[in-house]
Amino acid sequence: MTSELQRERLAYKRSRSRRSTLVALLSTAVFAAAVGVTVARAPGWPRVRQSFFNVEIAWRSLPAILEGLWLNLRVLAVCGVLIVVFALVVAVLRTLRGPVWFPLRVLATVYVDLFRGMPLIILLYLVGFGLPALRLTGVPNDFVVLGGAALVLAYTAFVAEVFRAGIESVHPSQVAAARSLGLGRRETMRLVVLPQAVRRVMPALLNDFVSLQKDCGLISVLGAVDAVRAAQIEQARAFNFTPYVVAGLLFVLLAVPTARFADALGRRVERRQGGR
Amino acid sequence: MTEPVLSVRGVVKRYGDHTVLDGISLDVREHEVVTVIGSSGSGKSTLLRCVNLLEELDDGQVLLDGVDVSDPRVDADVARRGMGIVFQAFNLFPHMTVLDNVTLAPRVVHRVPREEAERNALDLLDRVGLADRAGGYPEQLSGGQQQRVAIARALAYSPRLLLLDEITSALDPELVGEVLALVRELAEAGRTILMATHEMGFARQVADRVVFLDGGRLVESGPPEQVLGEPVHPRTRQFLRRIIDAGRL
Numbered sequence: 229m230t231s232e233l234q235r236e237r238l239a240y241k242r243s244r245s246r247r248s249t250l251v252a253l254l255s256t257a258v259f260a261a262a263v264g265v266t267v268a269r270a271p272g273w274p275r276v277r278q279s280f281f282n283v284e285i286a287w288r289s290l291p292a293i294l295e296g297l298w299l300n301l302r303v304l305a306v307c308g309v310l311i312v313v314f315a316l317v318v319a320v321l322r323t324l325r326g327p328v329w330f331p332l333r334v335l336a337t338v339y340v341d342l343f344r345g346m347p348l349i350i351l352l353y354l355v356g357f358g359l360p361a362l363r364l365t366g367v368p369n370d371f372v373v374l375g376g377a378a379l380v381l382a383y384t385a386f387v388a389e390v391f392r393a394g395i396e397s398v399h400p401s402q403v404a405a406a407r408s409l410g411l412g413r414r415e416t417m418r419l420v421v422l423p424q425a426v427r428r429v430m431p432a433l434l435n436d437f438v439s440l441q442k443d444c445g446l447i448s449v450l451g452a453v454d455a456v457r458a459a460q461i462e463q464a465r466a467f468n469f470t471p472y473v474v475a476g477l478l479f480v481l482l483a484v485p486t487a488r489f490a491d492a493l494g495r496r497v498e499r500r501q502g503g504r
Numbered sequence: 505m506t507e508p509v510l511s512v513r514g515v516v517k518r519y520g521d522h523t524v525l526d527g528i529s530l531d532v533r534e535h536e537v538v539t540v541i542g543s544s545g546s547g548k549s550t551l552l553r554c555v556n557l558l559e560e561l562d563d564g565q566v567l568l569d570g571v572d573v574s575d576p577r578v579d580a581d582v583a584r585r586g587m588g589i590v591f592q593a594f595n596l597f598p599h600m601t602v603l604d605n606v607t608l609a610p611r612v613v614h615r616v617p618r619e620e621a622e623r624n625a626l627d628l629l630d631r632v633g634l635a636d637r638a639g640g641y642p643e644q645l646s647g648g649q650q651q652r653v654a655i656a657r658a659l660a661y662s663p664r665l666l667l668l669d670e671i672t673s674a675l676d677p678e679l680v681g682e683v684l685a686l687v688r689e690l691a692e693a694g695r696t697i698l699m700a701t702h703e704m705g706f707a708r709q710v711a712d713r714v715v716f717l718d719g720g721r722l723v724e725s726g727p728p729e730q731v732l733g734e735p736v737h738p739r740t741r742q743f744l745r746r747i748i749d750a751g752r753l
Contacts, residue, residue: 402597408584
């Protein structure tokens with residue numbers, strides 16, 4: 229049974245928090261009204277609304293854009309998996325010791341340096357337009373595949389560095405403990421170092437994933453009919469920018485859950501490390 | 505006389521210009537408990553890490569059951585299977601349960617089927633008094649409990665030689681007892697142990713032999729009552745006096 233004193237204190241706290249909520253609601257309403265009135269009374273507003281936020285055009289362009297977005301999502305899924313796999317391989321290659329691995333180590337380093345610094349748009353042009361121009365047998369000429377390949381090339385270099393940072397953040401004493409038990413280098417990497425490394429870099433990886441989500445829209449420069457390209461077609465047809473806004477908002481909507489998930493994960497990692 | 509389990513011969517270890525071990529020789533026989541004492545920086549930990557081949561020697565040999573395991577042609581991973589080491593900072597794997605920590609080496613290195621490995625591990629955890637924590641993670645345990653798990657992990661593949669590297673130094677004073685009691689049990693069960701420690705009282709009670717290191721050299725060696733009671737070397741006396749002054753003996 230709580231004491232009279234504690235009950236009185238709780239009642240006071242409750243009344244304070246009710247008051248805070250009320251103040252927040254009121255100030256938000258005033259602020260929103262002020263912004264709304266200012267925007268609506270601005271001289272250019274009707275034209276802005278007409279060319280960027282036209283509900284009718286938005287509705288009409290939505291099916292085509294959604295169909296394009298479905299392509300983006302498929303590219304995202306395939307590229308995401310390939311990037312994680314290749315990046316892990318590159319990161320591990322860079323940590324290999326021993327003379328046999330020297331060429332592979334150098335190759336991995338050169339690859340990362342090259343593709344991390346290269347502007348993605350140039351890479352897209354080179355892979356998307358340059359490769360098919362060689363007319364080599366076996367090179368696909370599907371812009372979606374080529375665009376995806378360019379994305380994988382660029383992002384693998386980035387993500388490999390994230391993984392490597394994670395691998396190097398695992399304390400050497402963990403390796404010593406594993407080796408002292410008789411585990412070989414490979415087993416130590418696979419069973420002791422990598423699981424801890426991946427867990428630690430998860431928030432950074434999710435951040436890169438958000439970045440990849442929107443960069444999937446860049447395959448449109450090759451002519452693949454994705455959400456961005458579909459919006460462009462709709463824009464040209466209606467002579468109105470609303471389709472771009474629709475496509476842009478869809479990408480934002482896509483990124484929000486990942487961003488929130490990354491935040492939650494980051495907080496969890498922080499809590500766990502703080503507790504140690 | 506039978507072959508010693510461990511024979512360290514003229515081991516030298518340098519880090520840059522600094523010579524940490526300056527020609528150490530030492531034998532540990534079967535069922536013998538040898539404690540290594542000496543001030544911080546005297547080379548105790550380095551000696552154990554050299555024996556476990558975690559450090560490369562700059563000279564000398566480490567023989568395990570008469571086999572020179574410090575030879576670069578010997579597979580260190582295989583040689584290490586004959587030894588278990590417990591570290592000052594526990595070094596449990598934080599992403600694995602207590603049970604997985606203990607069964608890792610038997611499963612992966614010794615190819616023991618999971619079921620059998622887990623049965624043995626639970627037996628071991630029961631002996632260190634932690635069978636009920638098998639499904640938990642290291643971070644959920646106290647320091648003393650973590651160190652007991654680390655000992656179980658080192659014992660899980662029945663090594664010939666157990667290396668204990670200042671295993672109580674990172675523990676709160678009230679947790680030291682539970683870990684030392686476990687080591688005492690192992691000693692009484694006839695384990696062969698080489699142990700670096702600051703716990704002089706414990707060394708006196710449990711060790712068959714005490715070895716004093718100073719500046720990377722083995723200064724004095726003998727039964728505990730002699731080395732700790734009537735040391736002959738001035739450096740040993742000086743070290744012990746400091747320990748007594750600090751109230752640790």
